[in-house]
Amino acid sequence: MTSSASLYEQYCEHMRRIADVRYAAAVLQWDQETYMPAKGAAGRARQLATLSETAHEMATAPSFEQLVNELSQRSDLSQVQQKNVSLTLEDLTRQKKLSGAFVRKLSEAVSKAFNSWVAARKQNNFSVFESDLEQLVALKRESAELYGYEGHPYNALTYEFERSVTVEKLDKVFASVIPSLQEVIAKQGKEPEVDNDFLREFYPKNIQWEWGMWLVRELGFDLEAGRQDVSVHPFTTNFSAKDVRITTRIDENDFANMTWSCIHETGHALYEQGLPDSEYGLPSGEFSSLSIHESQSRLWENCVGRNLAFWKNYLPELQSYFPEQLQHITIQEFYKGINKVQPSFIRTEADEVTYHFHVYIRYQIEKDLIGGALAVKDIPARWNELYKQHLGVVVPDDIHGCLQDVHWSHGSFGYFPTYSLGSFYAAQFWAQAQKDIPALQKEELNETALAQLLGWLRKHIHSHGRLKDSELLCSSVTGESLNVSYFLDYVKGKF
Amino acid sequence: MTSSASLYEQYCEHMRRIADVRYAAAVLQWDQETYMPAKGAAGRARQLATLSETAHEMATAPSFEQLVNELSQRSDLSQVQQKNVSLTLEDLTRQKKLSGAFVRKLSEAVSKAFNSWVAARKQNNFSVFESDLEQLVALKRESAELYGYEGHPYNALTYEFERSVTVEKLDKVFASVIPSLQEVIAKQGKEPEVDNDFLREFYPKNIQWEWGMWLVRELGFDLEAGRQDVSVHPFTTNFSAKDVRITTRIDENDFANMTWSCIHETGHALYEQGLPDSEYGLPSGEFSSLSIHESQSRLWENCVGRNLAFWKNYLPELQSYFPEQLQHITIQEFYKGINKVQPSFIRTEADEVTYHFHVYIRYQIEKDLIGGALAVKDIPARWNELYKQHLGVVVPDDIHGCLQDVHWSHGSFGYFPTYSLGSFYAAQFWAQAQKDIPALQKEELNETALAQLLGWLRKHIHSHGRLKDSELLCSSVTGESLNVSYFLDYVKGKF
Numbered sequence: 001m002t003s004s005a006s007l008y009e010q011y012c013e014h015m016r017r018i019a020d021v022r023y024a025a026a027v028l029q030w031d032q033e034t035y036m037p038a039k040g041a042a043g044r045a046r047q048l049a050t051l052s053e054t055a056h057e058m059a060t061a062p063s064f065e066q067l068v069n070e071l072s073q074r075s076d077l078s079q080v081q082q083k084n085v086s087l088t089l090e091d092l093t094r095q096k097k098l099s100g101a102f103v104r105k106l107s108e109a110v111s112k113a114f115n116s117w118v119a120a121r122k123q124n125n126f127s128v129f130e131s132d133l134e135q136l137v138a139l140k141r142e143s144a145e146l147y148g149y150e151g152h153p154y155n156a157l158t159y160e161f162e163r164s165v166t167v168e169k170l171d172k173v174f175a176s177v178i179p180s181l182q183e184v185i186a187k188q189g190k191e192p193e194v195d196n197d198f199l200r201e202f203y204p205k206n207i208q209w210e211w212g213m214w215l216v217r218e219l220g221f222d223l224e225a226g227r228q229d230v231s232v233h234p235f236t237t238n239f240s241a242k243d244v245r246i247t248t249r250i251d252e253n254d255f256a257n258m259t260w261s262c263i264h265e266t267g268h269a270l271y272e273q274g275l276p277d278s279e280y281g282l283p284s285g286e287f288s289s290l291s292i293h294e295s296q297s298r299l300w301e302n303c304v305g306r307n308l309a310f311w312k313n314y315l316p317e318l319q320s321y322f323p324e325q326l327q328h329i330t331i332q333e334f335y336k337g338i339n340k341v342q343p344s345f346i347r348t349e350a351d352e353v354t355y356h357f358h359v360y361i362r363y364q365i366e367k368d369l370i371g372g373a374l375a376v377k378d379i380p381a382r383w384n385e386l387y388k389q390h391l392g393v394v395v396p397d398d399i400h401g402c403l404q405d406v407h408w409s410h411g412s413f414g415y416f417p418t419y420s421l422g423s424f425y426a427a428q429f430w431a432q433a434q435k436d437i438p439a440l441q442k443e444e445l446n447e448t449a450l451a452q453l454l455g456w457l458r459k460h461i462h463s464h465g466r467l468k469d470s471e472l473l474c475s476s477v478t479g480e481s482l483n484v485s486y487f488l489d490y491v492k493g494k495f
Numbered sequence: 496m497t498s499s500a501s502l503y504e505q506y507c508e509h510m511r512r513i514a515d516v517r518y519a520a521a522v523l524q525w526d527q528e529t530y531m532p533a534k535g536a537a538g539r540a541r542q543l544a545t546l547s548e549t550a551h552e553m554a555t556a557p558s559f560e561q562l563v564n565e566l567s568q569r570s571d572l573s574q575v576q577q578k579n580v581s582l583t584l585e586d587l588t589r590q591k592k593l594s595g596a597f598v599r600k601l602s603e604a605v606s607k608a609f610n611s612w613v614a615a616r617k618q619n620n621f622s623v624f625e626s627d628l629e630q631l632v633a634l635k636r637e638s639a640e641l642y643g644y645e646g647h648p649y650n651a652l653t654y655e656f657e658r659s660v661t662v663e664k665l666d667k668v669f670a671s672v673i674p675s676l677q678e679v680i681a682k683q684g685k686e687p688e689v690d691n692d693f694l695r696e697f698y699p700k701n702i703q704w705e706w707g708m709w710l711v712r713e714l715g716f717d718l719e720a721g722r723q724d725v726s727v728h729p730f731t732t733n734f735s736a737k738d739v740r741i742t743t744r745i746d747e748n749d750f751a752n753m754t755w756s757c758i759h760e761t762g763h764a765l766y767e768q769g770l771p772d773s774e775y776g777l778p779s780g781e782f783s784s785l786s787i788h789e790s791q792s793r794l795w796e797n798c799v800g801r802n803l804a805f806w807k808n809y810l811p812e813l814q815s816y817f818p819e820q821l822q823h824i825t826i827q828e829f830y831k832g833i834n835k836v837q838p839s840f841i842r843t844e845a846d847e848v849t850y851h852f853h854v855y856i857r858y859q860i861e862k863d864l865i866g867g868a869l870a871v872k873d874i875p876a877r878w879n880e881l882y883k884q885h886l887g888v889v890v891p892d893d894i895h896g897c898l899q900d901v902h903w904s905h906g907s908f909g910y911f912p913t914y915s916l917g918s919f920y921a922a923q924f925w926a927q928a929q930k931d932i933p934a935l936q937k938e939e940l941n942e943t944a945l946a947q948l949l950g951w952l953r954k955h956i957h958s959h960g961r962l963k964d965s966e967l968l969c970s971s972v973t974g975e976s977l978n979v980s981y982f983l984d985y986v987k988g989k990f
Binding site for chain 2: 016020021023024025028031035037038040042044046047049050054222223229239240242243280
């Protein structure tokens with residue numbers, strides 16, 4: 001009988017090779033969104049489809065399945081090894097439900113939809129995107145049937161991003177959060193209006209870029225193990241823990257856009273750079289779930305990056321980049337300005353309170369798309385109706401409406417809810433971090449305090465990879481499972 | 496019996512998928528040389544190794560071999576189809592001689608060597624590169640044995656770049672060219688020294704970049720189907736005919752460096768953009784050979800880009816970018832300056848006459864490395880000795896010596912000779928183009944004349960892909976096979 005150690009090493013090497021192909025696809029996607037010339041799209045779509053299919057075939061190869069099954073029977077593996085094997089077996093069982101040809105078709109449909117989303121944005125016209133999105137939604141509905149589900153078909157898709165999440169749970173979570181947030185908004189509406197016009201002065205592109213690069217470095221992003229570029233929609237991707245890429249976008253008439261996207265994506269990037277590189281390709285080297293990933297970006301973006309103590313320390317530095325625009329702004333004016341609660345159109349630019357209405361709206365739409373209750377052609381009308389209903393705003397056009405997010409063009413349905421869950425986890429982690437790290441309660445959040453926070457996150461969250469799922473991670477870090485009252489307390493305390 | 500049409504379509508689809516994986520690897524390599532952060536190297540090496548092995552396995556899969564064999568027996572294929580199948584069969588027969596594991600090992604060794612070449616350049620010290628290069632040379636010698644050869648083992652490696660080339664032929668070609676070039680150099684040495692100090696004024700980086708981008712567009716490079724970036728060593732790569740990437744490097748104290756690298760790489764890029772995109776993945780969609788590829792870059796770089804008629808038209812434009820540096824330079828001074836014949840250290844910056852000594856030196860060294868007559872550790876001494884002997888210059892350090900070229904770190908042994916052959920083909924094509932295109936003989940080589948030249952190259956060379964090998968292509972374009980007297984006449988006429 002082959003020794004377990006030797007079988008496990010065979011398993012690891014095969015997993016690393018699957019990761020090689022997946023990360024190669026990620027490089028091609030990153031290039032597609034940053035540097036690829038327009039006419040390269042068709043070739044790139046083919047190449048991505050072949051890599052997806054190849055990775056899928058490697059991950060579901062019968063000989064590999066046999067190996068994983070055999071390993072799952074072995075009792076002389078370490079706990080970490082056992083966990084890796086059992087997670088791989090779960091993944092494999094799920095992936096097997098799609099054929100290689102279906103995966104290829106899906107990948108081709110995604111590339112097509114992504115390119116027509118870009119084109120539709122240029123023309124500010126949803127109908128340019130419509131038919132490719134229709135095809136993609138049809139394939140995602142088909143994949144839900146292939147995966148199988150209990151309850152709502154949407155549950156088959158959320159599983160990919162956050163295993164324990166279902167429509168039933170999400171409805172409950174939103175029901176417990178949305179009314180409280182409505183109260184906060186109503187209360188804010190009665191206060192005198194905050195003036196944050198200073199954020200819409202002219203902020204030159206090249207200086208914003210320099211400031212953003214300074215900032216991401218200051219937060220701890222290792223630029224020898226990553227880089228930042230510009231794309232239509234900011235994102236983070238990685239090709240190993242030693243090569244993590246973030247992107248941003250710059251609006252010369254909106255200072256907030258780039259700065260908080262830099263902080264947000266750095267939060268994601270710090271997680272990826274903190275995963276154990278020695279576990280490349282294994283579950284123990286991967287992030288826990290998308291909600292946990294988002295908890296990292298939202299913790300840095302909001303709990304840190306919209307914190308008074310943070311800007312007490314960093315506003316002078318920022319003013320040295322933009323003396324003309326910001327010299328005359330006091331720390332209180334700045335803090336109030338960057339935390340103005342105001343219903344708006346664009347999710348990524350929303351304040352911490354109204355943000356969750358943006359997510360909730362998307363959640364309702366995609367649940368209905370996957371459930372078959374909403375047709376793709378009716379998205380714009382439904383979108384605009386929900387924005388009117390929940391946020392009281394009249395969406396002027398598709399680019400400020402249903403064309404703003406890249407996710408659906410990527411075929412990512414069931415992803416948005418992790419944005420809210422991530423914020424809720426973030427508040428809970430932040431509360432714990434403040435208990436554990438005295439420096440965080442000080443008047444100024446400086447470099448030392450940030451480094452201690454990063455060390456704490458590395459130790460308690462990043463280093464565990466996928467060995468703990470969201471719930472287990474949350475309990476082991478904070479002593480209880482997800483509890484939205486941390487988030488509500490945080491919001492009520494702040495606003 | 497399955498119809499030939501259906502079998503051929505199966506063959507095409509498999510070829511396209513192999514191309515997908517190979518082009519994906521090319522994207523990863525491009526990224527490695529342009530944007531990848533330093534610490535990403537180890538992960539990237541793994542990923543490239545897996546892609547190489549995967550492409551190799553796809554290309555040598557027994558079922559595919561059977562398909563190609565079956566197709567090669569069919570008589571109802573078109574001529575183009577037959578040619579594609581027979582070239583694929585030749586490639587397959589050769590590739591089969593290496594195992595997937597060997598291909599993987601080679602790819603890993605290349606990545607290691609490339610990274611230590613970059614490090615060695617930073618430290619200006621060949622010994623940093625030595626042991627990884629040794630491992631690579633050992634693997635290349637092993638691959639020569641696996642491929643098999645007649646005569647010199649180097650012949651097994653040149654075959655990859657230019658099938659018909661052997662040590663015997665190369666020795667003969669160089670023997671017929673080198674003495675004549677020596678005469679030209681001796682003659683030039685007796686003339687009053689040309690002053691081209693104006694090329695070493697200060698040329699700001701950002702303006703060079705703008706000028707270079709203007710120039711590549713003017714030459715016909717389609718920037719919607721390609722792009723230019725910066726790298727340590729300029730190169731061209733492509734991921735389809737619709738996504739062709741060139742790179743350049745900028746030296747603020749040497750204007751010539753970027754400008755002629757832009758023209759050179761654009762020559763390569765125009766060839767790739769001119770290949771039939773509908774033949775993606777098939778021999779009919781690939782370049783003919785590296786000599787022919789180089790004929791395109793050298794034709795644009797030298798026959799066009801160092802031509803008096805070209806600069807009569809474009810010098811005013813250039814002067815508008817660099818008025819301070821160039822306003823006072825006459826067209827005659829400029830022309831003489833950019834064509835100064837002077838033995839030097841760096842191949843890519845050499846004039847058209849001394850250039851071939853650089854190639855000849857590398858040829859001798861790599862022939863001896865592969866033949867076993869020279870050890871890797873002795874490269875610097877041998878290099879410097881040959882530079883003293885052939886060019887009369889004393890190499891000051893490794894960066895001006897044996898560390899200047901990226902090729903050996905890529906494992907590309909047998910590649911350099913195609914640089915000289917390419918120049919010889921270029922001169923022969925240029926002579927023919929001048930006969931065929933009246934506009935080329937005019938006083939000024941303007942946009943119209945360049946467009947006509949590009950059209951001529953597209954028709955006679957680019958569009959044929961790999962359906963004609965170098966010799967056949969040369970005969971069909973010029974009426975005779977490679978004849979170095981065209982090159983010698985060109986050089987003697989010019990200098």
